[in-house]
Amino acid sequence: xxxxxxxxxxxxxxxxxxxxxxxxxxxxxxxxxxxxxxxxxxxxxxxxxxxxxxxxxxxxxxxxxxxxxxxxxxxxxxxxxxxxxxxxxxxxxxxxxxxxxxxxxxxxxxx
Numbered sequence: 842x843x844x845x846x847x848x849x850x851x852x853x854x855x856x857x858x859x860x861x862x863x864x865x866x867x868x869x870x871x872x873x874x875x876x877x878x879x880x881x882x883x884x885x886x887x888x889x890x891x892x893x894x895x896x897x898x899x900x901x902x903x904x905x906x907x908x909x910x911x912x913x914x915x916x917x918x919x920x921x922x923x924x925x926x927x928x929x930x931x932x933x934x935x936x937x938x939x940x941x942x943x944x945x946x947x948x949x950x951x952x
Contacts, residue, residue, distance in 0.1 A: 842889030849894055852882045853901055860909050868910060872935045875902065879938040887944050895941045902938075906931055 855878045863871040879902065883895065907926050931937045 842886065843891055844886045844894040848882075848886070849898060852878065852898055856898075856902055856905055860905055863909070868906075868913070869935055871909065872906065872937055875906070876936070876938040880940070883938070883941060887942070889943070889945070892941075892943050895943070899941055903928070903931060906935070906937060 856875055859874040859878060860871055863874070879898070882898075886894065910926050932939050
C-alpha cells in the first residue's frame with residue numbers, strides 16, 4: 842500500500858492550511874497542529890511501501906515551517922532558512938513530528 846498522489850496533495854493542503862490559519866500563534870502551537878495531522882496520516886499509511894511518500898511530505902513540512910519562521914523574523918526571501926534553522930532546532934526545540942518509520946505487514950506464518 843502506497844499513498845496515492847491525491848492523499849499526498851490532501852496532507853500537504855492540511856499542513857498549508859494549519860500554517861496559514863495560525864495567525865500570530867506561537868510556532869510551537871502551529872507545530873502541534875501540524876503534528877496532529879502528520880501523525881494520523883503517517884499511522885494510516887505506515888503499513889506498506891511508503892518511504893518515498895513520507896520523505897516527500899517530510900521535506901515539504903520542513904520547508905513550510907522554515908518559511909513560516911523566516912517570515913516571522915522578516916528575513917528576505919533569498920533562501921528558506923536551511924542554515925539558520927537546522928533539523929535539530931525543528932525536531933528538538935519545536936518538537937516537529939519525527940516517527941516516519943514504515944512497519945511492513947507480518948504474514949500469518951510469522952515471516
